[in-house]
Amino acid sequence: MTKETMKEQESGLLDWFSSRLNLTEIFSLLTSYGIFHAELDNRKKIREAIAEAKAQPMPSYDQWPRVLGLLAVVLLLIEIVTGALLAFYYLPTPQTARASIATILRDVDFGWFVHQIHFWGAQLLLAVSIVRVIRFLIRGVYRKPRELMWIFGVLLLLVCFHSDLTGRALQMTGTSYWSSVRALELVGSIPIYGSLMLFLLGGGETVITELTLIRFYLLHVALLPFGAITLIYLHFSGVRRLGQTESGTQAPPTRGGPVIRSHLLNQAILFTVLFGILVSLAVLAPVPLGDAADPYATVPGVGPPWYLLAPFGFLELTAGFLPTWVGGTILFLAFTAFVLLPFLPGFRGESKGWLLKFLVVAALLTVWIFLTIYGARVV
Amino acid sequence: MTEESTRDDLPELTPGRRKFLQWLTGGFLSLWGFGFLWVITSFLKPPHSKSSIAERVIKVGPLEDLPVGQARLVRRGREPIWVIRSDEENLVALAGVCTHMHCVLDWDAKQRSLDCPCHEGAFDLNGNVLKGPPPRPLKRYRVETRLGEIHLHVS
Structure with missing residues (x-):
């Protein structure tokens, strides 16, 4: 009753x-x-x-490999919640930034926990975005009519990289400071685009000033999350219009219960497992907070963040025989080509043989990994 | 296709079992909810400022610099405190803010009272209300002389 x-x-x-x-x-x-x-x-x-x-x-095909998009959503949600909590205490000026993080880690209840979850969540989000783009590459999620899916996926990866980059700089520790300086130098090596970005980020300097920090902060807490939310929405909007099947247009066979219930259940399982992994990482592998940044004392052995090691390595490798601006232009063109992959002549047509596809993916990954290792060695 | 036909392959659940499972699911979900709520609220509570001795005791200055019947306004952050030398031996420390509407009080050396500039309230050296609208007496602080220097305790 x-x-x-x-x-x-x-x-x-x-x-x-x-x-x-x-x-x-x-x-x-x-x-x-x-x-x-x-x-x-x-x-x-x-x-x-x-x-x-x-x-x-x-x-019937609606299974686990497709969970990467959902994972990105859940991780983004965790990042937004923990990030909002951290923003209650963080003070974005060069003098107070590190001290306010130290307060969060030491004095605030569960402060260390929120901080570590935010850090490890970001690393997992990066990993998920990278695996997602690799999956798109292998499964051909760039062929007509899914050109935009590819572009949204790569742009989301780009937004995640930028979020991580700006987030690292916000700590204002010695390591994060010099790592950001290396990254800004790398950006500055690209002609026109680089100087434009440096101008927008802090008056054209490659050091972190008050101006740079507050702009990084704005990017990190407002503009980039907005971009990520929009891109994910656009991606799933595309899925709604085109359906999930990647091979053709025929109606797929069905099985089991209704799709919405199965997705809610998947999400519950996913969230539980993900949270378990995040808590384990936060407790067992906490990232330490370094000493305060000193603009007059370079910390030796600090390179750009790991995802920028490959372009860094490329510039170092070609430094002997190419002027920096040529190297920067080659990097810029290579990345633009990667974003616009669906419109390149070789990728526009029908599905190629799996061997060729495998070779292309393997070659791209090998070059990337080689340059990353080289970049890490010359730091 | 109706909902019923898609559920055909699921095992039949008796009402009691279904209810129990729903209760169990709800219970676990609320545990998660309470956990998150607990973490978030304790995070938002600002940490205790465990002030050191240096912050709890203010050195006001040498006793000989403060003649009998004179007073000194001590600024502690945004909080004013009056330190008054009532006679040769004794010092009095009183909150410098009127209990009526938070105006900062003035020391009247002739009347030996703390006067409010806003609504003509006045307090005596014990912090009691002499006249005017203030509803409560002033808060008193411990003050003492060590080696000829005035120490104000503000804990």
Whole structure:
């Protein structure tokens, strides 16, 4: 009896809002983030839309490799929550930045925990984004009509790199300071684009001033997260329009229960496992907070962040026989070509043989890994 | 395709079992919720400022610099405190903010009282209200002389 009335009240509330707001649109927006993969009719009432979503059967291929996008969403959510918590105490000036982080780590309850989860969550997000782009490369998620999926995926990777870069600089420890200086020098080696970026980031200097730090802070807490949320939304919006199957357009076989329930269950499992991994990393491998940065004392052996070691290594490798601006231009063109891969002549057509595809991916990865190792050695 | 047909391959659940499993799921989910809530609220609570002795005791200056019947305003952060030499032996320390509307009090050497510039309130050397609207007496601080220097305790 009580349960019946409760249900009635609940439905009353839902209907009350439903007749005043387009709840279906909001539901559609929220479920865009990897929960429901088909388009919802925004003109229908929320009950109808949910019933429709529940009735959708799960395609048989809808399995774990596709979980990378969901993982990115969950990790981004963790980063946003922990980042917002850290922002309650962080003071973004060169004089106070490191001291405020020390306060978080030492004095605030669970401060070390939030800080470590934020750090390790970011590393996992980077790893997931990289694996995702490699998966796109192998599975051909750049061929017509999925050109935009590839571009969004690579841009999300770029946004993650930038978030990590700006986040490291915010600590203002000796290591993070000089690492950021190396990264800014690398950016500055690219003609036009580099000087434009340096100008936007702090008046054209390759050191971290008050101005640079507050701009890094703004990028890190506002602009880049907004970019990441938008890109993920655009990606899943593309999935809704095109469907998940990558090989063709024929209707896939179905199995099991409704897709939305299976996704919610997957998400619960994923979140639990992910949180377990994050807590283990935070407790067993906490990243230490270094000494305060001194702009007049270079910390020896500090290179750019690991994902920039490959371009750094390339510039060092070619420094003997190429002027820096030529090396920078080659790097810029190579990256632009990577972003615009779906529009390159060789990749536009039909699926190639698996051997060729395998060789291309292997060659790209080998070059990247070789340059990274070389860059790490010359630091 | 209806919901029923997609559920055909799931095992039948008796109502009691279903209810128990739902209760179990809800219980575990609320545990997660409470855990997160606990972590987040304790994180947001600002850490205790365990002030050192140097912050709890303020050296006001040599006793001989403060004649009998005179007072000195000590600034502790944003908090004013009046240190008054009431006679040859004794010192009094009183909060320098009126209990009425937070105006900073003035020392009246003639009347030997702390006067409020806003609404004509006044306090005596024990911090009690002499006249005017203040509802409460002033807070008193411990003050003492060590080796001829005035020490104000503000813990």
